[in-house]
Amino acid sequence: MKKVAIGFITLLVVLLVVLAGIAGVSLSTQVGQNFLLNRIAALFVREGATALPDSESLRVFVCGSASPLGVTDRAQACIAVLTPEHFFIVDSGAGSTDNLNRGRLPMARLQGIFITHFHSDHIAELYEVNLNSWVQGRTEQLVVYGPEGVERVTEAVNEGYALDREYRVAHHGEALLKPVLGELVPETLEPGVVFDDGALKITLYTGDHPPIVPAAGYRFDYQGRSVVISGDSLVTDETRRIVAGADLLLHDALSESIVSTLSGAAGEAGLDRISKVMSDVMDYHASTTSLVTLADSTNVDMVALYHLVPAPVNSVIEKIFESGLPSNYLLADDGMWFELPLGSDDIVVAGP
Ligand SMILES: [Zn+2]
Numbered sequence: 307m308k309k310v311a312i313g314f315i316t317l318l319v320v321l322l323v324v325l326a327g328i329a330g331v332s333l334s335t336q337v338g339q340n341f342l343l344n345r346i347a348a349l350f351v352r353e354g355a356t357a358l359p360d361s362e363s364l365r366v367f368v369c370g371s372a373s374p375l376g377v378t379d380r381a382q383a384c385i386a387v388l389t390p391e392h393f394f395i396v397d398s399g400a401g402s403t404d405n406l407n408r409g410r411l412p413m414a415r416l417q418g419i420f421i422t423h424f425h426s427d428h429i430a431e432l433y434e435v436n437l438n439s440w441v442q443g444r445t446e447q448l449v450v451y452g453p454e455g456v457e458r459v460t461e462a463v464n465e466g467y468a469l470d471r472e473y474r475v476a477h478h479g480e481a482l483l484k485p486v487l488g489e490l491v492p493e494t495l496e497p498g499v500v501f502d503d504g505a506l507k508i509t510l511y512t513g514d515h516p517p518i519v520p521a522a523g524y525r526f527d528y529q530g531r532s533v534v535i536s537g538d539s540l541v542t543d544e545t546r547r548i549v550a551g552a553d554l555l556l557h558d559a560l561s562e563s564i565v566s567t568l569s570g571a572a573g574e575a576g577l578d579r580i581s582k583v584m585s586d587v588m589d590y591h592a593s594t595t596s597l598v599t600l601a602d603s604t605n606v607d608m609v610a611l612y613h614l615v616p617a618p619v620n621s622v623i624e625k626i627f628e629s630g631l632p633s634n635y636l637l638a639d640d641g642m643w644f645e646l647p648l649g650s651d652d653i654v655v656a657g658p
């Protein structure tokens with residue numbers, strides 16, 4: 307038996323060496339390169355053309371789970387919410403457009419971006435999302451919803467990228483890129499129900515992210531299923547009110563032990579500016595401790611922590627971040643899906 311296993315491994319190694327040799331030779335010739343390029347291009351196009359499978363559920367996609375603190379491969383704040391008839395995203399932090407494309411989200415039917423507040427890590431890719439969905443064939447103007455201030459930000463983005471839009475229309479033609487569809491449309495919101503078409507209801511609630519005022523969070527209710535997305539906020543009575551009875555909560559989260567340790571280490575190393583920034587952020591994000599307390603006072607089914615402060619750099623830090631969290635809590639990651647089937651209490655978590 308042992309001899310058979312050794313024989314098989316030897317054969318496998320020889321085979322891999324031969325294949326590596328063939329690949330090496332192929333790559334060093336024009337014919338080989340053309341052959342491989344054609345194969346890769348065909349795979350790439352087929353992958354890109356494969357639409358996300360349809361679903362009757364309320365679906366939530368994590369297109370960005372990081373905060374600005376820490377060096378990470380994760381994108382900054384972005385959560386997508388889809389139903390069979392709707393597609394919105396909440397915030398569009400740096401790197402989030404790539405994740406939307408990797409997740410094969412149907413960008414041509416994107417309806418709007420809900421902004422929680424105007425920190426850069428929540429608005430950095432407003433135009434990238436706009437451009438991407440415009441190129442992919444969106445047929446209506448993209449609406450940027452947000453609290454007071456959204457008009458100023460949106461108009462600045464429109465003006466800042468006016469030349470980009472002109473270049474692209476001139477290059478590809480108005481038939482492909484209808485100019486008006488390249489301009490974002492701001493819509494200022496007040497707390498309360500801000501969207502209701504009979505199937506989907508979206509409610510803006512007030513967050514607590516001092517000194518940033520206003521700061522908003524959003525609750526989506528679709529056919530008996532619900533998700534709350536916090537943006538950046540401490541846990542408050544308003545959080546407890548809006549979360550009551552919700553299926554899923556995505557909340558920004560700060561690990562006090564990790565951030566205070568990092569701040570102390572930076573101070574000891576003489577990096578006083580970094581140390582101060584780290585200690586400053588501790589007073590305007592929800593600590594994991596406060597989020598655990600939230601679970602005691604509400605009946606939310608699942609809590610996914612995102613906008614992680616800091617985004618864990620490895621599995622050790624991830625474990626420390628998670629320590630003390632109840633079993634219905636998890637750390638969100640880029641590319642993660644939550645599927646909430648209608649007529650059920652289930653939440654199916656998939657990926658990345
Ligand atoms: Zn913020």
Ligand SMILES: [Zn+2]
Nearest residue numbers: 373425427538
């Ligand atoms: Zn933030």
